[in-house]
Amino acid sequence: MDRSVKTEPWSSESKVLVxxxxxxxxVVVSMFWYILAQVREIKQSSQGSSQGSVGANGPISVQKGVVTIGKISFDTQDILGKGCEGTFVFxxxxxxxxxxxxxxxPECFTVADREVQLLRESDAHPNVIRYxxxxxxxxxxxxxxxxxxATLQDFVEKGICQEDVSAVGVLKQAISGLEHLHSLKIVHRDIKPHNILLSVNPLPPKVRVMISDFGLCKKLQNGKVSFSRRSGITGTEGWIAPEMMLSNGRVMCAVDIFSMGCVFYYTMVKGKHPFGEPIRRQSNILSHDYKLSALGDELWKTLILKMICQNPLDRPSAxxxxxxxxxxxxxxxxTFLQDMSDRVEKETTEGTVLQHLEEGGEAVCSGDWRQFIDPEVCEDLGKYRSYRGDSIRDLLRALRNKKHHYRELNPIAQEKLGPSAESYxxxxxxRFPLLLYHTWSSMQFLRTEPAFAQYYDQAFTFPCDKSNHLPGWFFEKPKPSPSAGGQEKTRTPVRSRWKTKATKKDDEPPPQDSQVLDKEAWIKAGQLSGAWRPARLRERRTEKTSDMENLVWKLS
Structure with a gap:
């Protein structure tokens, strides 16, 4: 009996799947072989045989991984960093x-040409990377x-160079470099800790801080303050200003100020970011969800707060x-605190200057500022005048006077205050960490006065976070001077004063002819008091007269 096996034909779905x-x-196999071929080609070009070849600018030699072209040579194994689109730094x-x-x-040659052009234009400044x-x-x-x-990231997270320069010193040099770029109308567009470099020098300054990586830089045209985003969103996520992410946003120098504000916070609080963790950082930037609570200094807080403003027009310039x-x-x-003390010394409570200074002063004085000063320093503080413990003016006055009379202080007070301006x-x-913030921010309206123009920007105002509370003494009425007696002193005429003295001297009764006796008493009083002297004779007489007849007495 024959048995036959019948097979069912494949369904259409199975054929499509196969x-x-x-x-x-x-496709996968083709991609694998393509990638392998590209890797092999790159290795051959960078680490190939020792045979030389000829490049566009001269002969190229590759020996044991060391590439030499023209005057440049580098080891392909000694990699300092990697960038986007196949960029390496050796x-x-x-x-x-x-x-x-x-x-x-080659895909980056256009970017490289622009970077070199901007570097040649700007690298004369010490805080810009040299080309x-x-x-x-x-x-x-x-x-x-x-x-x-090192990079700024190494400085903050690994502690490199921290013994040689402070965080404030690093940021001061960084903003100085950015100010130079902006003065040349160059917008960096990629400010971040990795693009701020530190170089150790044998001569001062021992550590030099530089702005680097000009690959995304763009120069503003003459007369322009912004440009469009036709090139798309540029920068590193988490450090990009919000207007760069918006479809109608215009790019100005303010985009670098925003990024630098984030860098400031990152540096001062040792690695934290004002807009949170990396995964939510850019979305928090768009929603303006920030936290500056880790920063205790009010001066730094108000500065960074303005630098990361959502509106680029509200940000300060570099x-x-x-x-x-x-x-x-x-x-x-x-110098500033002494100048301010001199400025408010003679101000009264009726004026606005003293009111601006004293408003919110309770946060500075903490009740009574005198209790926070060492007894040796406070020893003779009230010797010549009284000091109110809840007055900012009196606190500034004490600071100024102690500095002016430093050599007259006792040795213990001098030791506590220190010999230099820094220690003083x-x-x-x-003892009063809010004194500088309160004084400087409260008195910004004095920026137009010549003596204070050097301390303030003429076009930008920073916020001043304080209460409007005034101390009780501010509302007290000034007491009249004891010598005045509440009334103006009346001046006695000269003649009547002399008459009084003369009549008291001779103890005579009041004269009948007041006009004649007033003149005689006036002359006699002048003679007795020595206030009169002989004058020249008006006329020379031929006849001899007594000396007293020829003398005319006048007031000396």
Missing amino acids: VLVTILFV RGSFDGRSVAVKRLL FSTEEDSQFRYIALELCD STVRKHPVFWERSYIL VTYWLT
Whole structure:
């Protein structure tokens, strides 16, 4: 009995599935071989044999991974960093000098040309990365730049160079470099900790801070303050200003101020970001959801708050930021506080100047500022005048007077205050941390006065967060002077004064002929008191007369 096996034909769905799987397999295999070929080609070009080749700018030699083209040479194994679109940065040398060599693919040649052009224009400033040379071969373009020791990210997170420079010193140099770029109408568009570099020098300043990576920089046209976003969204996520993400946003220098404000906070609070964790950072920027609670200093807080404003027109310029009191030297702070003390010394409660200074002063004085000063310093504070413990003016007066009479203080007080301006200001600001913030921000309206123009920006006002509370003494009426007796003193005529003295001297009764006796008493009183002297004779007489007849007495 014959048995036959019958097979069922494949369904149409099965045939389609087989075809799709076959096509997918072929695509994957093709991509794998393509990628493998590209990797092999790159290795051959960078680390190939020791045989030389010829590039656009001269002969190329590759020996044991060291590539030499023109005056630039670098080791392909010594990688300093990686960028987008296949960009690598190697440690190398240029004309015997250690440099960083940036290697770019042909797709980035246009960007490289723009970067080199802007570097040549701006690298004369000490806080901008220095450019040395450019070389090119058939596959890559090489840019030789100044070699640095660390990034700002290394400074904050790894502690590199922290013994040589303070965080404030780093940020002051960084904003100085950005101010220089903006003065040349150059917008960086990628300010972040990784693009701020630190270089250690044997000579002062020991650590030099520089703005680097000009790949996304763009220059504003003459007369323009902004440009469109035709090139798309540029920058690093988490550090991009909100207007860069909006469809109708215009790019101005303010985009760099926003990013630098985030960098300021990141540096001052040791790695934290005002807009939170990386995964939600950019969305928080768009919704303006920030936190500055980790920053205790009010001066820094108000500065960063204005730098990260949602509206770019509300942000300060780089020049305004650089002149802010957070970057002042201690000697400059002392000069400002003394100048302000002189300015308000003679102000009365009827004027607005003293009112602006004293409003909200309770936060500075903490009840009575005198209790926070050492007894040796406060020893003779009220010797010549009284000081109110709840008055900012009196606190500034004490600071000024102690500095003026420093040599007259007892040795213990001098030791506590310190011999230098830095130690002196530190003594006062340590005990009254809000004094500089309160005084500077409260008196911004004095910016137009010549003596205070140097301390304030003429076009930008920072917020002043304080209460409008005034101390009780501010409402007291001034007491009249005891010598005045509440009434104006009447002046006695000279003649009547002399008459009084003469009549008291001779103890005579009042004369009958007042006109004659007044004259005689006046002359006699002058003679007795020695207030009269002989004058020249008006006429020379031929006849001899007595000496007393020829004398005319007048007041000396």
